[in-house]
Amino acid sequence: MSIANARRPNSLLAMDPVRNPYAPGAGQRPPELAGRDAELSAFDVVLERIAAGRPERSLVLTGLRGVGKTVLLNQLRSAAISRGWGTGKIEARPDQSLRRPLSAALHMALRELRHPDQESMDAVLGVLKAFALRGSDSGAKVRERWQPGIDVPVAMGRADSGDMEIDLVELLSDAAGLAADVGRGIAVFIDEMQDVQSDDVSAICAACHELTQQGAPLIVVGAGLPHLPAVLSASKSYSERLFRYLRIDRLDRTAADRALIAPAEREDVTFEQAALDALYDAADGYPYFVQAYGKVTWDLAAASPITAADVTMAAPAAEAELAVGFFGSRYDRATPAEREYMRAMAELGGPAGNAVATAEVATSLSRKPASLSPARDSLIKKGLVYSAERGQIAFTVPHFGRYLLRHAD
Ligand SMILES: Nc1ncnc2c1ncn2[C@@H]1O[C@H](COP(=O)(O)OP(=O)(O)OP(=O)(O)O)[C@@H](O)[C@H]1O
Ligand SMILES: [Mg+2]
Known part of the structure; x- marks a missing residue:
């Protein structure tokens, strides 16, 4: 004993230990999703209103690393599925066009929708295929060319102009039409939405704007870092009318x-x-x-x-x-210059990890602010820091300042 x-x-x-229920890990479904009832019921209202053809802003979840955005987004997806909606999910990556991942997500959503009329379904799948293939490099060798895995002939002349905004409006309207036929909707979930390229962001906003005006039952539900609202509104000034931002915080x-x-x-x-x-x-x-x-x-x-x-x-x-x-x-993903920048942030922000002025970071490193922009920008791109407000910078990772003060060399 x-x-x-x-x-x-x-x-x-x-x-x-075999019965240990806890689940630390990115995107790991927790054994109990605690403290998110308000968000879940807000989403239920959105689903009901959209399916009924009523105007409603979609939801965008924002918050620091590890607060549970991904698992909540997955839970919202389950909620949509249990109402018979068609759903698909994307994890955005910097420098990646949304065309392929979006095609795959919509393909999934259309299959989930189980529209009873195969002919209508195939027509939209043909448009989806055209949309998907428009992105592929026509110079690539045939065997290297990407195949979207959609088993219908390509439809010509719709969603294949190459202009993301025009193509998205056409594709999403057609997809939403199928959902409307069966009295349900389509929800596309985008995780790490701050990483969507700026052209694609404005195309998504424009398409959502257009679909809202048509009363079409299709929504884009996003999740990302705290500066995501700023990314969206920099792209389209009306983004606040499209999305309701929910800050996901500590429990x-x-x-x-x-x-x-x-x-x-x-x-x-x-x-x-x-x-x-x-x-x-x-x-x-x-x-x-x-x-x-x-x-x-x-x-x-x-x-x-x-x-x-x-x-x-x-x-x-x-x-x-x-x-x-x-x-x-x-920390390992940061270069020496980026680490130096973060250490200065940690010292200025203290163990609480407060936001600090970029000008102060420069002063403390005895550098000109402009010379530090590359380090700061690449830290933002790597998702390690974000600009809370103009001229301010903060860690996306809770307790990161404290970790740096204690551990980093
Ligand atoms: N509401 C909750 N109750 C209990 N545990 C939770 C809750 N939400 C998330 N978790 C747990 O927290 C951890 C982080 O969740 P998740 O990966 O969804 O965070 P995130 O916000 O997406 O982080 P990141 O920004 O790094 O992607 C997981 O281990 C998950 O099980
Ligand atoms: Mg996540």
């Missing part, structure tokens, strides 16, 4: 406790109140950290109920895992 078990001879349950105390307690309960494991206090202190309500500390604490706890001492014992291991998996993996 271990020392910890001897300390609590009355506990009936030893902790089984409050009640939700953070629930994220830990509910999955444990299903395994007949409980927490002492002091353990929950210690876990909230450590994780600060950030969903990724809640899962990370929950997971390590479970593995190192001797028995149920989990105690504050268990949390204290687990904390260094949890921090070490985060230092590698959450912070280190990102």
Whole structure:
């Protein structure tokens, strides 16, 4: 018998690591999606209104790294699917045209829609194929040419002009028409939306604008970093009328406790109140950290109920895992010049990770602001920092400043 078990001879349950319910990891579905009821019900309203042909702004989720945008977006997608909507999802990447991924996402959405009339379906699939192929490099050798995997003849003269905005309006209108036939809708989900190229962003906004005016049942639901609203409005001034921005944030105390307690309960494991206090202190309500500390604490706890001492014992291991998996993996992607820039930000912003003025970063490094622009811009492109407001810069990764102050060389 271990020392910890001897300390609590009355506990009936030893902790089984195989039954550990917690799930730290990008896009990992949490065992309990805590604290997002408001967003889920807002989306239900959107789905109902759009399907009924009523005007409604779509949703765009914004927030820092690890707050749960991706898992919430996936949950919204499930909600759409359970209402019989056709859905597809894209993860945008910098420097990548949206044409192919969007084609694949819409192909999926159309299949999910299960329109009863094959002929109407094939007509739209033909347009989709034309849209997809318009993007492929006509100079490429035949065997290298990308095949969209759509098993119908290409339709000519629709959605294949090469102008993304015109093509999208035509394609999305046709797709929405199929959805309207069956009294449902289509939802296209775009994760990491801040990385969509600017031409594609304005095409998407323009197409959504046009479809809204037609009352067509198709929405684009986005998720991205906190500066995504600025990216959208820089592209089209009317973007605020298209999207309702929901800031996805840390979990409050009640939700953070629930994220830990509910999955444990299903395994007949409980927490002492002091353990929950210690876990909230450590994780600060950030969903990724809640899962990370929950997971390590479970593995190192001797028995149920989990105690504050268990949390204290687990904390260094949890921090070490985060230092590698959450912070280190990102830090490693930065060049020496970018690291220097981030270290200056960390020193100026302090452990709280406050936004700092880019001018101050330059002063502290004794450099001209313009000479630091390349480092700053590429950090933005890598999704490590964002411009909170003009002339300000902040980390996209919660607690990153603290990590840099403690760990980075
Ligand atoms: N509401 C929630 N309750 C409990 N855990 C959650 C919740 N939302 C997310 N998580 C957990 O937090 C972690 C991060 O979630 P997710 O990958 O969705 O974040 P993200 O905001 O998309 O991050 P990134 O910006 O890095 O893509 C995952 O381990 C997930 O299980
Ligand atoms: Mg994500």
